[in-house]
Amino acid sequence: xxxxxxxxxxxxxxxxxxxxxxxxxxxxxxxxxxxxxxxxxxxxxxxxxxxxxxxxxxxxxxxxxxxxxxxxxxxxxxxxxxxxxxxxxxxxxxxxxxxxxxxxxxxxxxxxxxxxxxxxxxxxxxxxxxxxxxxxxxxxxxxxxxxxxxxxxxxxxxxxxxxxxxxxxxxxxxxxxxxxxxxxxxxxxxxxxxxxxxxxxxxxxxxxxxxxxxxxxxxxxxxxxxxxxxxxxxxxxxxxxxxxxxxxxxxxxxxxxxxxxxx
Amino acid sequence: xxxxxxxxxxxxxxxxxxxxxxxxxxxxxxxxxxxxxxxxxxxxxxxxxxxxxxxxxxxxxxxxxxxxxxxxxxxxxxxxxxxxxxxxxxxxxxxxxxxxxxxxxxxxxxxxxxxxxxxxxxxxxxxxxxxxxxxxxxxxxxxxxxxxxxxxxxxxxxxxxxxxxxxxxxxxxxxxxxxxxxxxxxxxxxxxxxxxxxxxxxxxxxxxxxxxxxxxxxxxxxxxxxxxxxxxxxxxxxxxxxxxxxxxxxxxxxxxxxxxxxxxxxxxxxxxxxxxxxxxxxxxxx
Numbered sequence: 390x391x392x393x394x395x396x397x398x399x400x401x402x403x404x405x406x407x408x409x410x411x412x413x414x415x416x417x418x419x420x421x422x423x424x425x426x427x428x429x430x431x432x433x434x435x436x437x438x439x440x441x442x443x444x445x446x447x448x449x450x451x452x453x454x455x456x457x458x459x460x461x462x463x464x465x466x467x468x469x470x471x472x473x474x475x476x477x478x479x480x481x482x483x484x485x486x487x488x489x490x491x492x493x494x495x496x497x498x499x500x501x502x503x504x505x506x507x508x509x510x511x512x513x514x515x516x517x518x519x520x521x522x523x524x525x526x527x528x529x530x531x532x533x534x535x536x537x538x539x540x541x542x543x544x545x546x547x548x549x550x551x552x553x554x555x556x557x558x559x560x561x562x563x564x565x566x567x568x569x570x571x572x573x574x575x576x577x578x579x580x581x582x583x584x585x586x587x588x589x590x591x592x593x594x595x596x597x598x599x600x601x602x603x604x605x606x607x608x609x610x611x612x613x614x615x616x617x618x619x620x621x622x623x624x625x626x627x628x629x630x631x632x633x634x635x636x637x638x639x640x641x642x643x644x645x646x647x648x649x650x651x652x
Numbered sequence: 653x654x655x656x657x658x659x660x661x662x663x664x665x666x667x668x669x670x671x672x673x674x675x676x677x678x679x680x681x682x683x684x685x686x687x688x689x690x691x692x693x694x695x696x697x698x699x700x701x702x703x704x705x706x707x708x709x710x711x712x713x714x715x716x717x718x719x720x721x722x723x724x725x726x727x728x729x730x731x732x733x734x735x736x737x738x739x740x741x742x743x744x745x746x747x748x749x750x751x752x753x754x755x756x757x758x759x760x761x762x763x764x765x766x767x768x769x770x771x772x773x774x775x776x777x778x779x780x781x782x783x784x785x786x787x788x789x790x791x792x793x794x795x796x797x798x799x800x801x802x803x804x805x806x807x808x809x810x811x812x813x814x815x816x817x818x819x820x821x822x823x824x825x826x827x828x829x830x831x832x833x834x835x836x837x838x839x840x841x842x843x844x845x846x847x848x849x850x851x852x853x854x855x856x857x858x859x860x861x862x863x864x865x866x867x868x869x870x871x872x873x874x875x876x877x878x879x880x881x882x883x884x885x886x887x888x889x890x891x892x893x894x895x896x897x898x899x900x901x902x903x904x905x906x907x908x909x910x911x912x913x914x915x916x917x918x919x920x921x922x923x924x925x926x927x928x929x930x931x932x933x934x935x936x937x938x
Contacts, residue, residue: 566739566744567744569701569706570739570745572706572732573704573736573737573739573808574732574745574758574808574811575732575733575761575762576761591747592745592747592757594747595747596745596746596747599744599793600744
């Protein structure tokens with residue numbers, strides 16, 4: 390039950406998209422998202438969509454999985470469309486009934502915005518679908534590095550993210566164990582109204598927090614006894630290297646960004 | 653018959669089809685003291701969680717005191733009141749501000765009256781060897797590890813279970829704590845007529861306390877009988893990388909060296925007697 394929840398949405402694979410350098414992938418994502426906001430007509434979106442489909446094909450991701458990621462924002466998209474249709478004025482009158490007026494400009498802007506949001510989510514989810522959380526944090530650390538000069542502890546932030554990710558499954562397991570132990574004492578986690586249910590969670594949450602703090606203490610000790618010092622220049626096991634494929638991907642992306650933005 | 657399992661199979665991971673329990677048939681009688689042994693991952697913990705319906709089997713039937721717990725819509729609270737389960741490191745489940753409140757958590761869930769709860773908490777703490785007046789208002793988190801474990805066990809005892817299951821209750825306790833725990837289990841079994849099921853890696857505990865031993869391997873029950881029977885299968889146990897109680901091991905080794913000696917002995921006293929007898933007879937022969 391609890392352990393069925395997957396962390397992030399990473400789908401394991403060995404495709405060219407998967408093995409690209411995470412730093413390059415993050416930068417490409419940022420560039421292309423920016424370009425997505427510069428696109429001025431539907432042709433740009435069409436090209437962008439083809440590009441996304443191409444990446445999905447290359448990465449051998451199940452299309453269903455990518456589409457599933459759109460579900461949570463469907464409401465937002467619908468709301469955008471509806472608001473634009475009814476509120477934006479301009480163009481020719483398409484439909485009128487009592488106080489409801491739909492004009493062509495509204496319909497156009499609505500679908501335009503909706504396409505933008507859908508493409509945006511689809512594209513960013515490609516990053517998390519094809520990059521393992523650990524690689525992602527590595528990439529983020531590297532990109533944040535220059536900010537060290539302004540006092541931002543990049544390597545500590547990334548270490549914290551890594552540890553947090555690492556301990557999510559452990560805590561899940563722990564939560565399930567405590568839940569069982571309390572159930573054995575007659576605790577009820579399934580029925581009652583909202584407030585009652587929230588209250589019923591106390592016997593689960595208190596021990597869970599205590600164990601999390603205990604683990605944190607132990608981990609800190611273990612790290613210190615192996616001479617960990619945050620922020621010091623640390624070497625890594627998997628050194629990230631920019632390869633030719635990364636450069637190619639970068640050039641292609643920039644080309645795409647420029648094309649779609651000025652279309 | 654208190655608990656009965658019929659053809660119980662439990663598959664852990666549907667995709668990979670890992671069988672945690674493989675066609676288990678088992679009967680547990682009132683007033684049994686059962687020891688369950690088996691190496692890690694043999695299915696012991698899964699098995700005992702079946703007893704109080706924390707896990708439902710993939711197939712098979714389970715009866716607890718005549719209630720078919722594998723049916724839908726079973727009154728789980730009733731089942732869990734009959735079968736109490738003390739998990740590994742039970743002190744990790746403590747959460748209340750005071751010892752009293754934590755022990756009262758179970759009875760509270762049973763919706764008992766205030767004075768009944770009060771009585772139960774007193775008795776449970778007393779049984780677990782903690783002085784009621786001294787401990788009731790203390791925070792469970794300021795106690796020593798051994799005391800915390802007693803509070804947690806008292807929390808289960810306050811449910812007044814007829815069957816008490818303990819999963820590795822002595823793990824992480826010092827020798828003194830282990831002895832106290834053993835005494836507690838003995839008392840519960842003898843004086844309070846509670847059926848006890850004990851999972852342990854310490855063969856001494858198993859042999860000294862239980863009247864029946866169940867050996868598990870790969871989700872199956874491989875041996876099931878009195879300690880004397882089970883521990884006579886030395887080779888079988890060794891092939892499962894389980895060891896004999898130290899005392900029994902010594903007697904087996906003596907026999908290997910040609911001594912005519914009994915090996916179905918689990919206490920130091922009996923072993924001393926047997927060895928003195930042997931030495932006496934050797935003297936006579938000389």
